[in-house]
Amino acid sequence: MIAIGSDHGGYALKQEVIKYLETKGLPYKDYGCYDTSSCDYPDYAKAVCEAVVNETCEKGILICGTGIGISMAANKVQGIRCALCHDCFSAKATREHNDANVLALGGRIVGGELALMIVDLFLHTPFSDEDRHKRRIEKIEL
Template sequence: MIAIACDHGGYELKQEIISYLNAKEIGYEDYGCYSKASVDYPYYAKEVGQAITQGKCEKGILICGTGIGISIAANKIPDIRAALCTDCFSAEATRLHNNANVLALGGRVTGPGLAIKIVETFLGTDFSGEERHLKRIQMLD
């Protein structure tokens, strides 16, 4: 199950990603926001982070205007490793090496076609489980 949320700057891209998830029959829980009305991104980062840390969802997708603010907010939550990705290589590497559990995207800087490919890569890549990467992840705690 994927937890997904955005602020007003990511609303349109979130709709595109939800369409993709529906088409691929990937389960998700939408934690908002539900319009282009101005909202505060830290609230939505917390909702997705808690869904993951409480075991309701396995991974998350967060979207704000640039992806920067919402990723900073998500990374304040213990056990959340949010990665802002602007390309598929980064999305693959952060899953392989960092076991990132939240993908952050910028709705105003990443077009929907690329964003869908990044989501597909992020969701389709497993953590390598290599000892060196496990050690580094443990050092983050």
């Protein structure tokens, strides 16, 4: 299951990502927000990241206006490796090299079609499992 959340700045893009998940038959849980009313991104980052850390969900997707604030909030949660991606190469590389478990997107930065390509790569690219990457991840987790 995929945990997904956004603030008001990422709400519209979140709706597009949810449609994509539904089309692909991928189960998800929406942790909010549920409209475009002004709200605080750290609340949604925390909810999504706790679901990933508690293994309620396998991976998470977070969206705010730029993706910056929500990714910063996400990375405060122990056990989360959130990557802000605005291109396909980064989405693929962060899964292969960093075993990122949460993707952050900027709803005011990335268009819908590109965002869906990024989401697809993030969700379907496996971790390389190479020793050098494992070693580096262990150093991040300290």
